[in-house]
Amino acid sequence: MLTFVGLGLYDLGDISVKGLEYVRNADTVFLEAYTSRLMGTDTAAMEAFFEKDIRVLGREDVEQTPREILECAAAGRVAFLTGGDPMVSTTHADLRMRAAAAGIETSIIHASSISSAVSGLSGLQNYRFGRSCSVPFPAKGWFPTAPIETIAANLALNLHTLVFLDIQNDRYMRVPEAIAVLEEMAEKRGIEPPALYVGIARAGSERPVVAAGAGANLKEMDFGPPLHILAVPADLHPMEREYLETFAGL
Amino acid sequence: MLTFVGLGLYDLGDISVKGLEYVRNADTVFLEAYTSRLMGTDTAAMEAFFEKDIRVLGREDVEQTPREILECAAAGRVAFLTGGDPMVSTTHADLRMRAAAAGIETSIIHASSISSAVSGLSGLQNYRFGRSCSVPFPAKGWFPTAPIETIAANLALNLHTLVFLDIQNDRYMRVPEAIAVLEEMAEKRGIEPPALYVGIARAGSERPVVAAGAGANLKEMDFGPPLHILAVPADLHPMEREYLETFAGL
Structure with missing residues (x-):
């Protein structure tokens, strides 16, 4: 299961209640950190708030070598965090299509944009x-x-x-x-x-x-x-x- | 203090974490129920989740007789709940301007739209x-x-x-x-x-x-x-x- 979870506009408090719940119950948490930024927080604070280790992804990780993300999503619940509302960027759309092609269920948890x-x-x-x-x-x-x-x-x-x-x-x-x-x-x-x-x-x-x-x-x-x-x-x-x-x- | 709090797209879990915190600490909670609707919940469930009584407002309450809302906001912390992201409707913009004219501080807590x-x-x-x-x-x-x-x-x-x-x-x-x-x-x-x-x-x-x-x-x-x-x-x-x-x- 690959769920795109929006972090919203600015800081930790901008994620939705259902987004927070999903992240806290996820098996693996990735953070896409190249199309947008949450300026009011940082990765360490997110890890403490979500009670999870976070793997920060650059553009190449998502676009060139998404295999690791897809393998995690085939085996368990993956939260793919993005600033703002997810899926606005084509790089997210591309990842969601790759997941679907691999038979992995996907969903979106929206946030402020x-x-x-x-x-x-x-x-x-x-x-x-x-x-x-x-x-x-x-x-x-x-x-x-x-x-x-x-x-x-x-x-x-x-x-x-x-x-x-x-x-x-x-x-x-x-x-x-x-x-x-x-x-x-x-x-x-x-x-x-x-x-x-x-x-x-x-x-x-x-x-x-x-x-x-x-x-x-x-x-x-x-x-x-x-x-x-x-x-x-x-x-x-x-x-x-x-x-x-x-x-x-x- | 008059804070417009977005409820987001569909159900109780779509409010942001900071929005939820604000509502739970508010002195008075109003729900604007005529420009949009949260289809995945109802007022009773919101009251239980927010641990607050909610006063449901029709268009006339906001546009014709906003005095009560403004009096509450002059005296304490008011949460003005709306479906989606707040302030998209002109009726919200109008209320915010009336509050400012009365010397009341205002703010917006965004949500999914x-x-x-x-x-x-x-x-x-x-x-x-x-x-x-x-x-x-x-x-x-x-x-x-x-x-x-x-x-x-x-x-x-x-x-x-x-x-x-x-x-x-x-x-x-x-x-x-x-x-x-x-x-x-x-x-x-x-x-x-x-x-x-x-x-x-x-x-x-x-x-x-x-x-x-x-x-x-x-x-x-x-x-x-x-x-x-x-x-x-x-x-x-x-x-x-x-x-x-x-x-x-x-």
Whole structure:
């Protein structure tokens, strides 16, 4: 049995009650630690809380050599832990299909996800979001402009955009850098940069930071430690505006 | 202190560990029971599990006479329970703003949400969803066609659509009825109806039903008890197709 268990947004307390129960009764516990991170805790604290040894997996363990995971799942109850809600990443979908092909039963225990948390924290209505995009760290000779095109296409349809920020090993993109990158993309493509952003830091923690404003303002703000995420709003409905004025300093 | 606590998708075990702790220590517990429903439990079971009396709220209690909620929150710790992830509904956003205007501290404890669970259950990649829509129960002389137009616009951009199904008191729209309504909308607007649907029932439960196929097939399927939700996929990526073949009978 291979069960994908979501850890939720931020710390140990974000797992669901049924997720916790499953993990505590699992025979083997793996932690997928490369597509997302739980910033409010660490592996040692998880092991104490779950009363289990945890085997931390890198991308290669899951994608190149999943045999060990599948062997454990064929023999007993395996909990495969992921930050956020599981299965959003294709690497999880791939592992679940390999398990099914090997005749192993699979299931998912859901948890909180940044995709829906952003609506609650920002007041931007969930049905008004168009497709999302991701801002990668620019690399030498590589500066894709697809994200600003997605944002521009959504704005043309009067839709909000959720903008995921890159994670590379222990490097986490922050809101100010993401805005600077988006503005450079806009200049490169001859597109007007967005007039308004909503930056969110540490969703799921006791004190998340949520700030709305022009790029020039948010680029000067200290949002504190990661993870950060960004939303680019379309024209605000009156209630969305009032919510951002009340809770995000607009 | 007014804390919006998400109950998650299906039953008592879907609340987060920190949500449960907050509710058990709250002075007053309200349950918002009109925008969503937890089908795998009931109020009596919640009261036993939370070790608290629960005051069930209808739409009028929250929108017309929120004074009692705010008075409790000014005096002590209030847990405001909602199905799914809180604050997605404008009625929650409105209550949070009223609390802030009254000088009451507010916070959100997130939980699993159908918006992200659909990606995991269907394998449809979350960044490929366009804006979502809702199919209402048709009423006499009232048959809006906006949902099929949203779906058509997303398909033209090669984006998936998440389709929420109506809840009216104890009446829950099912997948087969929703497809029939969408097909009627398509005919009325002279639009080609979608070639493929993914129907999902009881997300978050131990045995969710996930089925992909043509409208003619899914309209004949018994998905079992509510809640149901629908996705209309754009052109499938190879991995999305394989996932639906493996887990949704495509």
